[in-house]
Amino acid sequence: MTQACHRKCVPPHYKDAELSKGESVCLDRCVAKYLEVHERMGKKLTELSLQDEELLKRMQQGAGTA
Amino acid sequence: GCLRPVMAAVPPSSAAGGPEPPPPPLQYSLLLQHLVGDQRRPRAWDPAALGGIPSPPKSEEQKMVERAMESCAFKAALACVGGFVLGGAFGVFTAGIDTNVGFDPKDPYRTPTAKEVLKDMGQRGISYAKNFAIVGAMFSCTECVVESYRGKSDWKNSVISGCITGGAIGFRAGLKAGVIGCGGFAAFSAAIDYYLR
Numbered sequence: 001m002t003q004a005c006h007r008k009c010v011p012p013h014y015k016d017a018e019l020s021k022g023e024s025v026c027l028d029r030c031v032a033k034y035l036e037v038h039e040r041m042g043k044k045l046t047e048l049s050l051q052d053e054e055l056l057k058r059m060q061q062g063a064g065t066a
Numbered sequence: 067g068c069l070r071p072v073m074a075a076v077p078p079s080s081a082a083g084g085p086e087p088p089p090p091p092l093q094y095s096l097l098l099q100h101l102v103g104d105q106r107r108p109r110a111w112d113p114a115a116l117g118g119i120p121s122p123p124k125s126e127e128q129k130m131v132e133r134a135m136e137s138c139a140f141k142a143a144l145a146c147v148g149g150f151v152l153g154g155a156f157g158v159f160t161a162g163i164d165t166n167v168g169f170d171p172k173d174p175y176r177t178p179t180a181k182e183v184l185k186d187m188g189q190r191g192i193s194y195a196k197n198f199a200i201v202g203a204m205f206s207c208t209e210c211v212v213e214s215y216r217g218k219s220d221w222k223n224s225v226i227s228g229c230i231t232g233g234a235i236g237f238r239a240g241l242k243a244g245v246i247g248c249g250g251f252a253a254f255s256a257a258i259d260y261y262l263r
Contacts (some may be wrong), residue, residue, distance in 0.1 A: 009217070015263065021136060021210065022219035029217060042102030049095040 153198025
């Protein structure tokens with residue numbers, strides 16, 4: 001996250017030691033987007049792996065009884 | 067780091083009739099819930115561990131004060147006060163070198179009295195100060211807003227806000243004056259920005 005947002009928001013002009021207003025606004029937005037996408041992806045992947053596990057269980061039960 | 071798609075693992079299929087039962091498959095969904103889902107536990111982020119330069123944490127008051135000083139309203143107010151002072155000084159100075167006070171048509175060579183000169187200086191100083199203050203506040207405010215909107219900090223911010231300020235000032239005298247004001251003020255801000263960067 002640090003690398004991605006740094007690459008996006010902080011251009012390599014090092015005239016001033018402090019973060020300017022535009023840069024700090026950009027970093028705020030970048031971090032918020034990254035965390036939201038991270039959360040959504042996690043939820044989706046959890047859903048997918050739950051489905052997979054159920055499928056597997058059914059297959060195993062089917063193989064066991066067969 | 068990126069999440070790679072993981073699917074439930076299938077244990078190596080033991081042949082039917084093997085003595086030990088197959089180990090239960092890893093429940094990745096449970097793992098995921100603990101890592102990124104609802105059951106994750108909050109962590110204390112330590113900047114030293116994350117690779118940042120360790121510095122003493124800022125107190126809440128310090129953060130509040132810094133946030134206020136970086137806000138657009140504060141910057142506009144600062145420019146307003148600065149413009150007022152500068153405009154006042156400029157007005158008083160120009161009143162000293164460009165007098166047209168105390169002109170008496172019956173006696174064109176009469177030197178104005180000190181009282182008249184002082185009064186003229188005061189009036190011109192106040193009028194210039196007000197103009198400078200308004201222009202400074204408008205320019206600073208628009209520049210801050212444009213920078214917050216774009217999320218970048220480069221020369222285009224001052225050009226855009228110069229155009230808006232010049233246009234707003236000139237617009238009162240008609241559309242053409244507004245366009246000229248926009249172009250002129252934008253060029254002026256670009257020159258100052260180039261000099262300052």
